Amino acid sequence: MHPILTWTAADGTPHQAAWRSLAGHPAPERLLLADDRLGADAALRAVESGTGLLWQGDYLNARHLLQAMSRRLEARLQRPGAQPAGQGPAEAFARHRALQGERARLLGRLLLRLDADHQLGLPRAPDVADAAREAHGPVDGPWITSLRELLGLIGAHEWRKKGVPVPALGRKALVHPHYGVFSPVRGEYVQLVAEAPLPAIVHGAGAFDIGTGTGVLAAVLAQRKLRVTATDNQPAALACAAENLAQLKLDKRVTLLQADLFPPGHAGLIVCNPPWVPATPASPLESAVYDPDSRMLRGFLAGLAAHLSRGGEGWLILSDLAEHLGLRSRAELLGWIEAGGLCVIDRIDTKPVHPKSRDAGDPLAIARAQELTSLWRLGHRPKG
Numbered sequence: 001m002h003p004i005l006t007w008t009a010a011d012g013t014p015h016q017a018a019w020r021s022l023a024g025h026p027a028p029e030r031l032l033l034a035d036d037r038l039g040a041d042a043a044l045r046a047v048e049s050g051t052g053l054l055w056q057g058d059y060l061n062a063r064h065l066l067q068a069m070s071r072r073l074e075a076r077l078q079r080p081g082a083q084p085a086g087q088g089p090a091e092a093f094a095r096h097r098a099l100q101g102e103r104a105r106l107l108g109r110l111l112l113r114l115d116a117d118h119q120l121g122l123p124r125a126p127d128v129a130d131a132a133r134e135a136h137g138p139v140d141g142p143w144i145t146s147l148r149e150l151l152g153l154i155g156a157h158e159w160r161k162k163g164v165p166v167p168a169l170g171r172k173a174l175v176h177p178h179y180g181v182f183s184p185v186r187g188e189y190v191q192l193v194a195e196a197p198l199p200a201i202v203h204g205a206g207a208f209d210i211g212t213g214t215g216v217l218a219a220v221l222a223q224r225k226l227r228v229t230a231t232d233n234q235p236a237a238l239a240c241a242a243e244n245l246a247q248l249k250l251d252k253r254v255t256l257l258q259a260d261l262f263p264p265g266h267a268g269l270i271v272c273n274p275p276w277v278p279a280t281p282a283s284p285l286e287s288a289v290y291d292p293d294s295r296m297l298r299g300f301l302a303g304l305a306a307h308l309s310r311g312g313e314g315w316l317i318l319s320d321l322a323e324h325l326g327l328r329s330r331a332e333l334l335g336w337i338e339a340g341g342l343c344v345i346d347r348i349d350t351k352p353v354h355p356k357s358r359d360a361g362d363p364l365a366i367a368r369a370q371e372l373t374s375l376w377r378l379g380h381r382p383k384g
């Protein structure tokens with residue numbers, strides 16, 4: 001159910017609209033009407049007291065206000081003494097996440113109203129109907145969301161339209177991520193799956209892709225002439241994978257299935273690229289990266305041996321970012337592999353290419369400079 005927000009317009013007419021936040025932000029405690037006259041300092045004071053600012057002015061001015069509020073919050077963090085000294089990477093990461101969450105909460109209180117046709121009706125507002133419909137589907141009345149979240153929907157819509165190049169699938173091949181589905185923008189790991197040597201038995205035994213997302217790894221395996229069963233526990237991911245596989249003309253070789261981890265049966269190759277940071281996601285959108293207690297990773301390693309045909313291989317794609325952040329140790333990972341009745345056949349490493357971070361104090365940026373992504377080739381541990 002979407003909470004209903006009410007307010008009175010300047011001419012005294014009462015209004016109401018449903019609160020919608022795909023990022024899972026709670027509805028504001030109260031609403032204040034705001035327009036082009038509002039400055040960033042006053043806006044920050046209002047949102048810090050739990051008030052949502054419902055924008056009535058020019059759309060581009062709302063964007064400028066959001067940027068100004070963001071700059072002020074950033075400046076507070078840069079003040080001398082704002083960053084405690086002597087923290088280990090895990091504490092610094094936890095603090096960084098908490099500050100990011102607080103920032104998202106405050107900036108997420110600059111709000112816009114859309115009508116039932118997903119139109120903004122503000123001066124200089126773009127047409128956001130397709131972006132909003134892709135993420136929210138049809139709605140039955142006016143609704144309110146944050147400008148920040150709406151900008152995210154617009155960005156996701158542009159990525160979906162334009163597509164993400166996947167050179168491993170061909171020179172002009174594109175994958176179109178849907179809203180909220182993990183996007184293979186950092187494509188190095190896809191290349192690893194395209195190039196790693198296939199186990200000899202795989203052509204008879206078929207392959208599984210666990211947590212298929214956009215379907216990109218299932219597509220790579222299908223292009224390597226394998227029959228693939230691909231699972232995901234998110235219906236949105238399966239719909240996205242179905243569209244991508246059809247557009248790449250690889251859908252005949254791939255069966256999609258909603259499942260918690262493995263489909264029934266065995267396969268000669270089982271590939272999985274689980275979320276790689278053991279931390280609580282701040283919103284459902286982050287759950288492809290953050291996974292509390294490495295649930296998917298541990299589930300994959302615990303169940304792999306039972307689903308692998310004799311002579312088959314499990315390919316685990318995993319970044320070691322969590323190790324650099326002090327959130328998981330290499331010994332823990334090797335322990336889970338051993339406890340799963342598995343052995344490491346080989347490990348193929350690649351260095352992810354990151355956009356340069358502007359924030360030298362960001363513990364993620366420091367850890368990313370050292371990060372490696374690996375394809376772990378796992379097999380049944382020999383008995384005895």
Ligand SMILES: C[S@@+](CC[C@H](N)C(=O)[O-])C[C@H]1O[C@@H](n2cnc3c(N)ncnc32)[C@H](O)[C@@H]1O
Nearest residue numbers: 182211212213232233234260261273274275288
């Ligand atoms: C990091 S993304 C990888 C997506 C895709 N395989 C890729 O490499 O681009 C992890 C995916 O696993 C899915 N997932 C998470 N937990 C799952 C589970 N228990 N069973 C099946 N899929 C799961 C998520 O929905 C997400 O699509």
